[in-house]
Amino acid sequence: MSNPKAVTHDHLVDVIDLKKVFETRSGMLTRAFSRDRQPVRAVDGITFHIDAGEGLGLIGESGCGKTTTAMLLLRLIDPTAGQILFDGLDLTSMNTRELRPVRRRIQMVFQDPYESLNPGKTVSSLIGEPLVVHRLTSGRRDRESRIAEIMEQIGLVPTEEYLKRFPHQLSGGQRQRAAIARALVLEPVFLIADEPTSMLDVSVRAGILNLLQGLRDEMHLASLFITHDLALARYMCERIAVLYNGKIVETGEREELLTNPIHPYTRALIAVASSLSDFWARKQEMITELDTDWIQLPEGCCRFHPRCPHEHGDCENREPDLVEVGPKHWVACHRT
Amino acid sequence: MTEIGALLKLRDVSTSFFIDQGEVKAVSDVSLAVRRGEMIGLVGESGCGKTTLGLSIMKLIDAPGRIIGGEIWLNGVDLMQKTEKEMRRIRWKDVALIPQSAMNALNPVFKIGQQIVESIRAHERVTTKAAWSRTKELLDMVGIKAERVRDYPHEFSGGMKQRVSIAMALACSPELLLSDESTTGLDVMTEAQVLGLINELQSSLRMAVILISHDLPLVLDISDSLAIIYAGKLVELAEAKGFAARPVHPYSQGLIHSIPRIHGEQETCESIPGSPPDLIHPPEGCKFHPRCAFAEPVCGEDEPELLEQADGRLAACHFAERFGGRGDVQS
Numbered sequence: 175m176s177n178p179k180a181v182t183h184d185h186l187v188d189v190i191d192l193k194k195v196f197e198t199r200s201g202m203l204t205r206a207f208s209r210d211r212q213p214v215r216a217v218d219g220i221t222f223h224i225d226a227g228e229g230l231g232l233i234g235e236s237g238c239g240k241t242t243t244a245m246l247l248l249r250l251i252d253p254t255a256g257q258i259l260f261d262g263l264d265l266t267s268m269n270t271r272e273l274r275p276v277r278r279r280i281q282m283v284f285q286d287p288y289e290s291l292n293p294g295k296t297v298s299s300l301i302g303e304p305l306v307v308h309r310l311t312s313g314r315r316d317r318e319s320r321i322a323e324i325m326e327q328i329g330l331v332p333t334e335e336y337l338k339r340f341p342h343q344l345s346g347g348q349r350q351r352a353a354i355a356r357a358l359v360l361e362p363v364f365l366i367a368d369e370p371t372s373m374l375d376v377s378v379r380a381g382i383l384n385l386l387q388g389l390r391d392e393m394h395l396a397s398l399f400i401t402h403d404l405a406l407a408r409y410m411c412e413r414i415a416v417l418y419n420g421k422i423v424e425t426g427e428r429e430e431l432l433t434n435p436i437h438p439y440t441r442a443l444i445a446v447a448s449s450l451s452d453f454w455a456r457k458q459e460m461i462t463e464l465d466t467d468w469i470q471l472p473e474g475c476c477r478f479h480p481r482c483p484h485e486h487g488d489c490e491n492r493e494p495d496l497v498e499v500g501p502k503h504w505v506a507c508h509r510t
Numbered sequence: 511m512t513e514i515g516a517l518l519k520l521r522d523v524s525t526s527f528f529i530d531q532g533e534v535k536a537v538s539d540v541s542l543a544v545r546r547g548e549m550i551g552l553v554g555e556s557g558c559g560k561t562t563l564g565l566s567i568m569k570l571i572d573a574p575g576r577i578i579g580g581e582i583w584l585n586g587v588d589l590m591q592k593t594e595k596e597m598r599r600i601r602w603k604d605v606a607l608i609p610q611s612a613m614n615a616l617n618p619v620f621k622i623g624q625q626i627v628e629s630i631r632a633h634e635r636v637t638t639k640a641a642w643s644r645t646k647e648l649l650d651m652v653g654i655k656a657e658r659v660r661d662y663p664h665e666f667s668g669g670m671k672q673r674v675s676i677a678m679a680l681a682c683s684p685e686l687l688l689s690d691e692s693t694t695g696l697d698v699m700t701e702a703q704v705l706g707l708i709n710e711l712q713s714s715l716r717m718a719v720i721l722i723s724h725d726l727p728l729v730l731d732i733s734d735s736l737a738i739i740y741a742g743k744l745v746e747l748a749e750a751k752g753f754a755a756r757p758v759h760p761y762s763q764g765l766i767h768s769i770p771r772i773h774g775e776q777e778t779c780e781s782i783p784g785s786p787p788d789l790i791h792p793p794e795g796c797k798f799h800p801r802c803a804f805a806e807p808v809c810g811e812d813e814p815e816l817l818e819q820a821d822g823r824l825a826a827c828h829f830a831e832r833f834g835g836r837g838d839v840q841s
Binding site: 235236375376380383384402404405406408409432433443444446447449450451453454460461463 | 555556667669670697698699700701702703705706709724731732764765768769773776778780782
């Protein structure tokens with residue numbers, strides 16, 4: 175499944191057995207008092223692909239490695255092992271200079287538009303900055319027309335009214351629109367969106383989702399949509415991958431995954447999102463709550479087994495691989 | 511929604527914050543009744559006044575804010591007539607709050623047991639020993655092993671800390687529990703379990719619960735009734751069951767239509783145009799009219815009252831009958 179040589183280049187993005195281990199640096203006190211310090215395996219061997227124009231939803235709880243995956247794809251942090259192929263190029267072996275033209279084609283929209291925009295810059299300079307950095311426009315006039323064009327596209331109109339505004343003069347939804355404009359002004363082919371609506375009010379969320387969908391169609395954008403909300407993933411993506419503790423536990427086409435989930439974690443997530451009252455009444459899908467935030471598991475076991483509602487067979491001794499259970503539907507669980 | 515025998519009755523409660531720029535009318539003329547054993551969801555966008563309303567019920571509004579009018583009846587007692595000293599006895603004993611962020615609500619340098627014992631002893635004359643054994647019972651009730659009473663907050667997970675703050679809120683067996691976004695920020699699984707606990711305790715202890723939340727699907731799923739608040743005003747008060755199929759107020763309709771679904775037909779979601787009004791200078795007439803697709807001239811002139819509709823729900827819209835309510839059936 176994770177043999178790099180077997181991979182063909184028909185996918186736009188190919189992630190192969192990607193790993194990121196954070197070494198926990200500790201101070202004198204921790205060293206003196208703490209017995210076992212283990213490195214954090216934030217992303218632990220994940221493999222997936224995204225086709226041109228396709229949307230993949232990455233689902234999981236906080237701390238499962240969603241954002242680390244996004245950072246790795248952009249090479250904002252360096253992977254410990256594994257490969258990222260983008261349009262046939264191996265991003266993992268490139269240096270900063272080689273990466274620059276690639277980065278123009280992979281862009282990201284961050285979670286919090288209250289933090290991700292420089293408060294001292296106007297909308298026009300925020301959107302113009304990437305154009306300057308990548309030397310994409312010839313002169314000021316060219317740049318200004320490009321800025322106005324993208325602002326119309328993302329709905330900050332009339333443009334004259336917003337050009338000279340600072341982020342604090344925009345609402346949350348407008349800020350996120352400006353952040354999207356900043357990403358899309360470079361005409362990328364791959365967009366990573368990390369919980370782009372979770373800081374926004376319900377009533378403006380749908381506007382941002384529809385905008386992103388429209389732009390995806392218009393620009394034939396591939397996208398990785400990171401969220402903890404299954405209904406949002408269904409709305410935005412053709413395929414969904416469920417991440418648990420640094421591992422993909424299930425992936426499939428959206429309707430297939432939502433109507434026929436197999437992994438106990440996916441089943442629980444769907445049960446909770448469908449109806450909490452049913453979930454409480456049946457308790458079938460109930461998974462164990464952890465006592466502490468920090469759980470250290472030895473390598474070579476199913477990451478989910480301490481919370482799994484089913485009998486443990488091999489789960490403590492062997493890590494399950496992703497197995498194909500149906501067309502494009504893969505599950506990592508010994509019970510399948 | 512009937513007021514007879516209600517545990518909590520609010521009549522025309524208004525709370526404002528007086529800042530340099532003017533008076534922020536955070537809550538205006540809210541009337542609401544909550545029965546014993548009822549779970550009511552208070553839903554609205556951020557800044558709509560839902561937390562201010564919750565804090566007003568406990569009279570926890572600090573300067574520059576002030577409750578400027580109305581009556582708050584809890585169990586036949588008008589809290590507005592109570593002094594701060596008297597309120598201190600009522601809070602926690604009769605009405606308790608689970609705050610939004612358990613991580614910040616617990617004192618990091620005291621063992622959780624000590625914190626619960628302290629709150630029990632501040633409200634009841636009991637021996638330290640009795641308070642400790644009560645604390646262990648409370649923790650057991652929320653699913654935490656009694657031997658963990660001597661652990662510090664950092665030794666618990668987020669969900670477990672939220673359980674500790676629930677145990678703390680229940681320490682003096684309140685009749686009314688306010689949960690202010692108490693599960694926001696927790697993971698969905700943990701949220702499911704914490705809310706399940708609140709739900710279980712509510713029915714076994716016959717508590718009334720006010721669930722303050724921005725998550726409409728969640729509230730519709732688990733509460734008995736629903737109060738939708740917009741710009742400090744109640745715009746619709748209805749039974750939660752079946753609400754998603756027929757919201758009456760255009761704002762409620764907008765909220766329902768803005769949320770993607772996990773099963774069934776996938777409809778295109780729509781956002782509500784515009785943004786919530788400035789509460790220092792709220793619009794004339796209906797506060798929602800600048801964002802309303804159905805607004806007519808009257809909406810900008812007269813503020814609609816919250817009136818009873820044919821099916822018993824309350825809605826504040828001049829054209830409620832168009833949307834399935836009946837504006838002319840006056841209570």
